Amino acid sequence: MPEINHINLKNAEGLVYCCLRNKLVKLDEEQEQTFCKMCKMYAGPAGGRGVECVWEDMRDVGNPHVVTDPHEEFKMNQMRQVGPNFLSTLIVFG
Incomplete structure (x- = not known):
């Protein structure tokens, strides 16, 4: 799985995923100092317009992946693909 550079741009309310x-x-400053700067995925401040993070993304997205709608990005990251091995386990142990 490739590492993808996610460029998370702040929306009008200053939110990012x-x-x-x-x-x-x-x-804000507190988020950046408390979480972003200490995070192994942190890759920079996105030119002051948001935050850049690098992580392995299972989705089929471009690299870089530019996020302008944090609500949609959150929603899309809650979906998980279930492979045949997981289904087999459910049949055997379910």
Whole structure:
């Protein structure tokens, strides 16, 4: 699975999707100092317009993946693909 550079641009409310916390966060000084700067996925401030994060993304997205709608990005990251091995396990142990 390739590492994808996610460029998360702040929306009008100053929100971005945070993969580490799996939620929408207000990208302010506290968020950046408390979470972003300490996060292994952190890749920079996106030119002051948001935050860049690099992580393995199972989705079929471009690289870089530019996010302008954090609500949609959150929703899309809640969907998980279920492969045949998982289904087999459910049949055997379910």
